[in-house]
Amino acid sequence: MILTIILLFIIGAIIGSFLNVCIYRLPRHESIVSPGSHCPNCDMPVSWYDNIPLVSYLLLGGRCRRCGDPISFWYPAVELLTAVLFALAGWKFGPNVELLPALLLIAALIVIFFIDLEHYIIPNVVVLPVAVIGLGAMIAISPDRWLELLAAGLISGVFFFAIVLIFPKGMGLGDAKMAMMLGFFLGWSVVVALFAAFLLGALVGVALIVAGVKGRKSRLPFGPFLAVGAMLALFYGPTLLDKYLRLVGF
Ligand SMILES: [Zn+2]
Incomplete structure (x- = not known):
């Protein structure tokens, strides 16, 4: 049971990262697949190792690797929210x-x-x-x-x-x-x-x-x-x- 909950927390953080893309792009009628994530300030594409849900935000101290522009606090917040709610669902419904x-x-x-x-x-x-x-x-x-x-x-x-x-x-x-x-x-x-x-x-x-x-x-x-x-x-x-x-x- 505890394994299900931990696994769902991780899956939730990854899905949450995708939900961020949907939340930002869907109302602007932009594609949710391409282009990949990039810094809104300096336009640098975000590499996979800077795009790990929750972890990258902490490692980068909430700033773009190239220009140092602050990354919105809402990105990790949505990832954490999704992770917690997925974990709660795992606890409630179990692996069913x-x-x-x-x-x-x-x-x-x-x-x-x-x-x-x-x-x-x-x-x-x-x-x-x-x-x-x-x-x-x-x-x-x-x-x-x-x-x-x-x-x-x-x-x-x-x-x-x-x-x-x-x-x-x-x-x-x-x-x-x-x-x-x-x-x-x-x-x-x-x-x-x-x-x-x-x-x-x-x-x-x-x-x-x-x-x-x-x-x-x-x-x-x-x-x-x-x-x-x-x-x-x-x-x-x-x-x-x-x-x-x-x-x-x-
Ligand atoms: Zn930048």
Whole structure:
């Protein structure tokens, strides 16, 4: 078990390095395969030995080898975040086939979290393929849940689509597609994800207004809240849903 967790931490750091590329390039409509990584200041290509996740940043002291320009702290931060979440998934699901869709969902949520936070978009090129692959993988793993997964995705999507129609300024179609994706992965646990997202969004929104960072009218991207809610639901969804249903007397 401990070996699985360590292995997933390392795989997570490597995948996190790739997610950094996606987070930077996808909103700029650049290719995620070529050209290779290069320093944004002096344009020097980053050699493989300077591109080892987490390790290189520490060895280089967070600076470019040639020009000494600081490398953004966010690169190692995303690598560490991915490594930790992959390790947690390994601990939660063990070396089982259920681990694979969980890792795919985590990777997609990290990319969406950072892109939506900065650019206010949830790229179709992430959310649509991941939704289809997720639904396929989840049904392949538990065929008897096909109706639940399909219904949870479609109902969540339509629910958000209705919100977009009623409050076009509050949500976007990207949020609706993301909600659909979450339902395909989580089944009815998606309720936990959506509830947590709305609660967290309201709390953070009020806190930002009180702190004077945001005005009453300013927009907040909703994708990051959906991502955090989905993470909660992935790890504790069935437990929380069960507790809630007992509470209301089901
Ligand atoms: Zn440089």
